[in-house]
Amino acid sequence: MINIEIDGKQLQVENGRSVIEAAHQAGIYIPHFCYHKKLSIAANCRMCLVQVEKAPKPLPACATPVAEGMKVYTASEQAVKAQKGVMEFLLINHPLDCPICDQGGECELQDLAVGYGGSASRYQEDKRVVLHKDIGPLVSAEEMSRCINCTRCVRFGVEVAGEMELGQAFRGEHAEIMSFVDGAVNSELSGNMIDLCPVGALTSKPFRYKARTWELSRRRAVSPHDSLGSNLAALVMNNRVMRVDPVENEELNECWISDRDRFSYEGLNSEERLTKPMLKQGGKWQEVDWQVALEYVANGLRQIGKEAGAAQIGALVSPGSTLEEMHLVQKLVRGLGSHNVDFRLRQSDFSADGKMQGAPWLGMKVAEVSSADRMLLVGSFLRKDHPLFASRIRQAVKRGAQVNLLHSADDDLLMKLANKAIVPPSELVPMLAQILQAVATSKGTHLHSSVQSLVQGVVVSATAKTIAENLAGGERAIILLGNFAQQHPQAAQLQLLSQHIAALSNARFGFIGEGANSVGGYIANAVPAEGGMNAAAMLASPRKAYLLMNVEPELDAHNGQLALEAMKSAEMVVAMSSYKHKAMDYADVMLPIAPFTETSGSFINAEGRLQGFRGAVKPLGETRPAWKVLRVLGNLLNISGFDYDTSEAVRDEVLGGRDVSASMNNTLQGLVVQPAPVSTGMQRVADVPLYATDSIVRRSAPLQATRDAQTPAVQMRSDDLAKLGIKAGDTVKVTMGQNTVQLTASVNEGLPAGVVRVAAGRAETAGLGAMFGAISVERV
Amino acid sequence: MLSDQIKTRIDRELAKYPADQKQSAVMAALRFVQDEKGWISNDDMEDVAGYLGMPHMAVYEVATFYHMYNLKPMGKHTLTVCTNISCMLCGSSEVVDYLGKKLGIGLGEVTADGKFGLREGECFGACVDAPMFTINNKRLCGKLTNAKIDEILAELDKQ
Numbered sequence: 001m002i003n004i005e006i007d008g009k010q011l012q013v014e015n016g017r018s019v020i021e022a023a024h025q026a027g028i029y030i031p032h033f034c035y036h037k038k039l040s041i042a043a044n045c046r047m048c049l050v051q052v053e054k055a056p057k058p059l060p061a062c063a064t065p066v067a068e069g070m071k072v073y074t075a076s077e078q079a080v081k082a083q084k085g086v087m088e089f090l091l092i093n094h095p096l097d098c099p100i101c102d103q104g105g106e107c108e109l110q111d112l113a114v115g116y117g118g119s120a121s122r123y124q125e126d127k128r129v130v131l132h133k134d135i136g137p138l139v140s141a142e143e144m145s146r147c148i149n150c151t152r153c154v155r156f157g158v159e160v161a162g163e164m165e166l167g168q169a170f171r172g173e174h175a176e177i178m179s180f181v182d183g184a185v186n187s188e189l190s191g192n193m194i195d196l197c198p199v200g201a202l203t204s205k206p207f208r209y210k211a212r213t214w215e216l217s218r219r220r221a222v223s224p225h226d227s228l229g230s231n232l233a234a235l236v237m238n239n240r241v242m243r244v245d246p247v248e249n250e251e252l253n254e255c256w257i258s259d260r261d262r263f264s265y266e267g268l269n270s271e272e273r274l275t276k277p278m279l280k281q282g283g284k285w286q287e288v289d290w291q292v293a294l295e296y297v298a299n300g301l302r303q304i305g306k307e308a309g310a311a312q313i314g315a316l317v318s319p320g321s322t323l324e325e326m327h328l329v330q331k332l333v334r335g336l337g338s339h340n341v342d343f344r345l346r347q348s349d350f351s352a353d354g355k356m357q358g359a360p361w362l363g364m365k366v367a368e369v370s371s372a373d374r375m376l377l378v379g380s381f382l383r384k385d386h387p388l389f390a391s392r393i394r395q396a397v398k399r400g401a402q403v404n405l406l407h408s409a410d411d412d413l414l415m416k417l418a419n420k421a422i423v424p425p426s427e428l429v430p431m432l433a434q435i436l437q438a439v440a441t442s443k444g445t446h447l448h449s450s451v452q453s454l455v456q457g458v459v460v461s462a463t464a465k466t467i468a469e470n471l472a473g474g475e476r477a478i479i480l481l482g483n484f485a486q487q488h489p490q491a492a493q494l495q496l497l498s499q500h501i502a503a504l505s506n507a508r509f510g511f512i513g514e515g516a517n518s519v520g521g522y523i524a525n526a527v528p529a530e531g532g533m534n535a536a537a538m539l540a541s542p543r544k545a546y547l548l549m550n551v552e553p554e555l556d557a558h559n560g561q562l563a564l565e566a567m568k569s570a571e572m573v574v575a576m577s578s579y580k581h582k583a584m585d586y587a588d589v590m591l592p593i594a595p596f597t598e599t600s601g602s603f604i605n606a607e608g609r610l611q612g613f614r615g616a617v618k619p620l621g622e623t624r625p626a627w628k629v630l631r632v633l634g635n636l637l638n639i640s641g642f643d644y645d646t647s648e649a650v651r652d653e654v655l656g657g658r659d660v661s662a663s664m665n666n667t668l669q670g671l672v673v674q675p676a677p678v679s680t681g682m683q684r685v686a687d688v689p690l691y692a693t694d695s696i697v698r699r700s701a702p703l704q705a706t707r708d709a710q711t712p713a714v715q716m717r718s719d720d721l722a723k724l725g726i727k728a729g730d731t732v733k734v735t736m737g738q739n740t741v742q743l744t745a746s747v748n749e750g751l752p753a754g755v756v757r758v759a760a761g762r763a764e765t766a767g768l769g770a771m772f773g774a775i776s777v778e779r780v
Numbered sequence: 781m782l783s784d785q786i787k788t789r790i791d792r793e794l795a796k797y798p799a800d801q802k803q804s805a806v807m808a809a810l811r812f813v814q815d816e817k818g819w820i821s822n823d824d825m826e827d828v829a830g831y832l833g834m835p836h837m838a839v840y841e842v843a844t845f846y847h848m849y850n851l852k853p854m855g856k857h858t859l860t861v862c863t864n865i866s867c868m869l870c871g872s873s874e875v876v877d878y879l880g881k882k883l884g885i886g887l888g889e890v891t892a893d894g895k896f897g898l899r900e901g902e903c904f905g906a907c908v909d910a911p912m913f914t915i916n917n918k919r920l921c922g923k924l925t926n927a928k929i930d931e932i933l934a935e936l937d938k939q
Contacts, residue, residue, distance in 0.1 A: 166837065167835075181840075
């Protein structure tokens with residue numbers, strides 16, 4: 001620790017800190033633009049000049065490390081004179097267009113100009129003009145003359161997003177921020193540049209000219225799109241979410257949010273919103289009262305339960321539903337006498353059910369991922385599935401952590417990987433078994449009998465050995481299973497192997513859950529038990545009645561085609577949804593339920609953190625919060641225990657005062673390992689594209705205009721394509737079993753041989769079937 | 781595409797730097813491209829970026845920062861006149877005017893036959909010889925007078 005004095009205050013500061021950090025720690029504000037606590041030091045705006053005793057001239061506080069006995073004056077005559085001088089220079093070229101600037105009211109330059117700027121300019125010459133740029137559908141760079149060249153956006157790209165898409169070209173007076181040859185900024189974290197920009201140069205394109213910042217009220221929300229549970233602020237005007245900003249939470253999203261969290265709100269105001277209950281009568285949709293719709297549903301369910309048995313009723317719940325919604329759905333279904341309820345829609349292997357000791361979770365705190373020194377990622381399109389987890393791991397890699405990847409696609413994670421094993425889906429389990437065998441051999445231990453059959457006859461490859469050694473060499477090693485591993489047909493085996501590798505190499509392991517409430521679904525017991533059917537079984541042997549909660553079955557299920565057929569063959573489909581989606585073709589009742597901004601509720605994120613939120617705006621039209629709809633439905637069906645006054649009461653019933661963390665456990669016990677089906681021919685690898693994950697993002701127009709939302713193509717290695725006589729750009733016929741779709745072929749050299757990558761979650765590919773399995777491609 | 785000759789020269793530069801800091805050779809690499817092609821296109825920058833394993837934008841930043849890199853075709857002989865303070869005081873404006881009149885082009889332009897280009901440059905650090913220009917950044921010509929300029933242009937014209 002070092003003793004310094006700032007503005008007469010005696011402080012003890014850690015060695016190596018800068019003056020600005022020491023000052024902020026003591027609550028002393030030093031004006032600044034280019035400095036940002038999460039970015040490297042550029043010291044190019046010069047706004048933070050302060051006087052330091054014995055220094056001949058003012059020093060930039062952001063780039064001056066503290067030294068013993070240092071005396072700093074942040075508001076002395078010399079300091080203020082320097083700061084005012086800098087401000088005058090900054091304002092020389094800055095346009096005076098605050099009244100029409102979107103940043104007005106929340107602009108760091110505007111605020112500081114009030115404190116340090118002159119009331120009139122002495123500058124008579126022409127101001128410089130910087131041409132506007134088009135850098136994509138999310139970030140507006142329409143007024144680059146406002147830029148003060150602080151380079152925060154550039155540093156963010158390089159240091160946090162991992163990709164240098166913006167840079168500062170040219171020099172001196174001509175310097176300007178731009179992308180290479182007018183390319184778009186495609187980062188999945190690009191929206192953070194809007195927050196970072198201290199002026200109005202980079203602003204939100206969808207929010208452009210929609211409202212002034214002082215007209216907006218901030219309401220807290222939690223991201224429903226992934227399992228990190230990013231803290232959000234919904235900015236509201238006239239009962240409409242106009243914009244979404246991050247709320248800082250160092251333990252989860254730090255000060256960032258992904259573009260999916262930031263721009264998904266545009267989907268909330270989509271034209272496709274369902275605003276009135278609808279009933280299909282005689283093949284025609286009619287808008288009806290809630291009472292009529294709910295009575296119809298209650299009668300229908302009661303009748304099917306009576307005539308065909310309650311087991312003919314099944315409920316599918318989106319993993320992005322709140323804890324309260326999940327609890328009430330399962331309570332309702334169980335009240336009817338059925339146990340067919342599931343939220344794990346994209347999962348295909350349910351052999352772990354009943355063998356798990358608790359709800360599968362991250363296995364650690366999110367923040368602990370940052371301090372890991374060795375990692376093994378199993379089956380994850382990490383960057384696109386969980387943009388901020390990827391960013392956190394990227395920072396850890398910069399600090400020296402080593403990441404090993406076992407996956408079926410070599411997508412650029414924009415971080416240095418220590419080792420990678422890119423194998424076809426059918427080889428994931430054998431490869432992980434090799435790693436386990438290598439760990440066991442090096443430790444000289446005998447493997448537990450439960451995994452013996454998996455490692456039997458396994459020949460350890462050099463890659464597996466290197467990965468095993470790498471893991472064993474760490475002090476804080478972790479193993480993370482991604483979405484792909486959870487959706488894999490041998491997910492339980494991957495889990496079992498990870499469990500044993502973790503135990504032997506003194507690592508921790510866990511799941512980066514797919515949905516916002518992937519842990520909560522287990523806690524709420526929205527999973528089949530007592531002989532109920534899981535999500536896959538409910539679709540494989542169709543039920544007579546389905547209750548859909550925020551689900552678009554053909555896009556959200558592991559096998560979209562099967563799901564669609566099951567829906568079409570059902571006697572009654574009740575779609576509780578915020579949108580008029582494909583269910584209009586097969587459903588009998590559409591009940592408009594509120595999306596996350598219009599209801600209260602809570603999510604339990606990957607690390608088991610319960611985060612509650614209230615509705616940011618009133619439900620649109622006759623939309624109602626789903627927990628209220630289910631409450632009425634429960635009462636109409638005479639199921640006891642549906643008298644709740646608030647969603648908090650529902651939550652209290654779920655948790656019953658228990659500690660969520662005690663219910664989470666990744667350990668598998670007594671899993672019977674089934675031999676893998678022999679796979680021949682080409683295998684499908686399916687990712688769920690970033691902006692196809694749930695019904696809200698699918699309807700966000702700006703997100704759908706990005707590169708990540710392009711029409712999916714069939715991706716294969718060039719040698720595989722050549723074997724079939726197909727060129728990139730050709731239209732090809734893709735077949736899985738009985739199902740066929742036509743798509744465009746493209747080259748992806750990062751795939752293993754014999755693998756065909758076709759995205760799931762998209763209407764174009766929904767007709768194909770399961771996310772894994774044999775697939776064939778032929779020329780049209 | 782970078783020619784084999786350029787690649788050989790870049791490799792020679794790369795040997796001077798640690799293997800994980802290949803981008804240290806970016807300025808030299810751009811110079812080699814310009815030596816061969818006379819200017820550096822965006823495609824060339826992408827090739828250099830790919831060869832050195834650095835972001836395209838980072839190469840673009842370097843190429844646009846230094847005025848000695850030509851970002852468009854500049855003619856066989858590019859004359860870069862220093863217009864900074866010492867040269868200005870010694871008559872660089874007259875040099876620019878005379879060259880402009882003689883070649884029929886302004887700053888940043890190329891003659892129709894592609895033989896001569898004219899550029900404005902920053903201080904060459906040799907003010908003792910002001911006013912001055914360089915030919916293709918390689919040859920420095922100082923103490924310029926109209927007669928001397930005529931002589932140099934005639935000599936270049938023959939090449």
